[in-house]
Amino acid sequence: MNVPEDLKYTKDHEWVRVEGNIGTVGLTEHAVGELGDVVYVDIPDATASLAQGDTFGTVEAVKTVADLYAPVGGTLTEVNPINGAPDIVNRDPYGDGWLVKIEMTDAGELDGLMSAAEYKAHTGQ
Amino acid sequence: MIHTIFHKHHTNAGAKMVQFAGFEMPIQYPTGILEEHRTVRNAVGVFDVSHMGEFEVTGTDALALIQHITLNDASKLVPGKAQYSAMCFDDGGIVDDLLVYMMSENNYMLVVNGANVTKDLAWVTKHAEMFPNVSVVDASNKVNLLAVQGPKSPDTLQPLTTTPLSEIPYYSFVETELAGIPMIVSRTGYTGEMGFELYFRGDEAVADAVIAALWKEGSAHGIAWIGLGARDTLRLEKGYCLYGNDIDATTNPIEAGLGWITKLAKGDFVASDVIAAVKGEGAKRKLVGFKMLTEKLIPRVGYQLQLDGKEIGKTTSGNISPGLNVGIGMAYVATEYATPGTLIDVFARNTTFPAEVVKMPFL
Numbered sequence: 219m220n221v222p223e224d225l226k227y228t229k230d231h232e233w234v235r236v237e238g239n240i241g242t243v244g245l246t247e248h249a250v251g252e253l254g255d256v257v258y259v260d261i262p263d264a265t266a267s268l269a270q271g272d273t274f275g276t277v278e279a280v281k282t283v284a285d286l287y288a289p290v291g292g293t294l295t296e297v298n299p300i301n302g303a304p305d306i307v308n309r310d311p312y313g314d315g316w317l318v319k320i321e322m323t324d325a326g327e328l329d330g331l332m333s334a335a336e337y338k339a340h341t342g343q
Numbered sequence: 344m345i346h347t348i349f350h351k352h353h354t355n356a357g358a359k360m361v362q363f364a365g366f367e368m369p370i371q372y373p374t375g376i377l378e379e380h381r382t383v384r385n386a387v388g389v390f391d392v393s394h395m396g397e398f399e400v401t402g403t404d405a406l407a408l409i410q411h412i413t414l415n416d417a418s419k420l421v422p423g424k425a426q427y428s429a430m431c432f433d434d435g436g437i438v439d440d441l442l443v444y445m446m447s448e449n450n451y452m453l454v455v456n457g458a459n460v461t462k463d464l465a466w467v468t469k470h471a472e473m474f475p476n477v478s479v480v481d482a483s484n485k486v487n488l489l490a491v492q493g494p495k496s497p498d499t500l501q502p503l504t505t506t507p508l509s510e511i512p513y514y515s516f517v518e519t520e521l522a523g524i525p526m527i528v529s530r531t532g533y534t535g536e537m538g539f540e541l542y543f544r545g546d547e548a549v550a551d552a553v554i555a556a557l558w559k560e561g562s563a564h565g566i567a568w569i570g571l572g573a574r575d576t577l578r579l580e581k582g583y584c585l586y587g588n589d590i591d592a593t594t595n596p597i598e599a600g601l602g603w604i605t606k607l608a609k610g611d612f613v614a615s616d617v618i619a620a621v622k623g624e625g626a627k628r629k630l631v632g633f634k635m636l637t638e639k640l641i642p643r644v645g646y647q648l649q650l651d652g653k654e655i656g657k658t659t660s661g662n663i664s665p666g667l668n669v670g671i672g673m674a675y676v677a678t679e680y681a682t683p684g685t686l687i688d689v690f691a692r693n694t695t696f697p698a699e700v701v702k703m704p705f706l
Contacts, residue, residue, distance in 0.1 A: 254572070255377045257663050260639045276692060278641045278670075280376040280663055281572060301638070308375070 219343055220247045222312055226328055227337035228289045233312065236328065241290050244316040245277070245307060248341045253279035256307040259317060264297045270327050274318070290327045292320040347393035348487050348550040356568050364457035366394040369570040379573035380665045383534050387493035387561055388569035394457030396483040397542070398467060401450050404474035409443060409451055412470050412613050414596055416606040420445035425514045425531060428604055429596055430466060435617035436592035437599065439463050440584065442531065444516065456586045470613070485544050491557065492538030495564035500539060502560050504528065508539070522556035524549055533574065535581030535704065579671060580664050582632055582703025588644060589630060589659045589673050598626040598675065629681040632703040635670035640689060640696040642672035647690040655680050655687065666706045
């Protein structure tokens with residue numbers, strides 16, 4: 219299972235890539251493996267202001283549906299327009315299958331997230 | 344956890360296994376449910392459905408017993424024909440849906456849902472006591488069952504048997520040899536595609552030989568294993584009921600849309616009076632299909648259907664239709680809301696999503 223070293227992870231199987239005060243958020247390979255084929259990503263408010271842990275959207279997969287949680291607080295600045303070909307989330311979860319970008323309000327919240335090694339342990343790898 | 348005789352083939356293929364009907368069964372393989380679905384619609388796929396139950400009903404009272412406990416008219420069967428049917432409890436609730444195969448005079452096979460084998464066997468056996476000359480034997484543990492489904496299934500199977508498969512009509516079967524193994528080759532399935540179901544006995548070596556033969560002939564046609572996940576999307580698109588979801592002990596066959604297999608004219612049978620009464624009054628609710636009018640929501644079991652903010656039913660089956668690329672589902676609604684074209688809402692995530700009652704099959 220691919221768990222890139224340079225990302226931060228949540229217990230809800232999301233990842234964050236930090237560049238300045240922008241956090242790019244996606245689903246881990248473990249998450250998409252459990253979800254199966256993703257068929258729609260619903261993010262109702264593309265400019266939402268979120269506290270850490272807030273629900274900001276839903277992933278519809280063939281087998282099941284899952285909520286998306288803000289791994290850090292902030293404001294959504296960009297939503298990946300993937301709904302024409304949502305399988306990109308399955309094919310490239312850490313790359314072109316990213317979901318949203320968040321302008322973070324408190325980078326200190328990143329300290330509460332998991333490192334790659336901690337996430338591997340969390341998923342029993 | 345019980346394994347079917349094909350278990351190692353599933354794990355070798357990388358299947359994700361789940362517990363189902365007491366068996367460890369493949370829900371999907373690494374290519375995913377959507378790709379498996381397309382394989383069956385466009386090429387050929389193989390389902391291990393060995394968890395299904397098979398009862399042998401024999402004796403001079405075999406037909407009388409089957410007529411007594413099933414809805415359809417089994418007297419219309421001739422050797423080599425199969426029939427979709429169902430059994431009801433005394434109150435008209437559904438025990439199970441099933442296939443009735445007429446092997447020969449006084450010799451039938453009932454094929455029931457895997458999750459219902461124990462319950463069904465008890466029900467059939469209890470009623471068999473009223474008939475002096477009938478024997479009911481549960482052969483479920485001895486019979487292996489593969490469904491080979493898709494437009495390329497004849498091309499895959501024909502090289503393996505001398506029986507001309509194109510001459511087997513829908514809901515008919517032959518007892519023949521295929522891949523050198525004696526088996527029942529039945530022109531049936533749960534996908535709505537051209538396809539066959541193969542019933543055969545034997546140990547793991549026999550099962551391995553059949554699999555090897557299928558893949559030898561099927562590789563050129565893109566043959567692949569198909570899991571329970573795609574089995575569900577395939578049957579749902581065709582509007583086929585799933586026992587435990589769309590029909591169960593609390594639903595009667597008329598409201599479930601199974602009036603076409605309910606042959607009241609054949610004479611009295613278990614629950615025929617109750618069913619006749621429902622038919623006479625008209626069902627108060629009906630199992631309908633609905634299609635989402637947005638791609639944002641895939642309906643799931645239990646999601647409420649609403650009209651003007653008022654609950655009118657609950658989703659009994661729901662998924663994406665890979666063929667229509669939109670969510671579809673089934674639900675029981677009051678007859679007044681059952682007309683195709685009725686606009687409804689599906690309630691989920693604390694909000695509503697628009698949908699429309701549509702005729703089944705969905706495609």
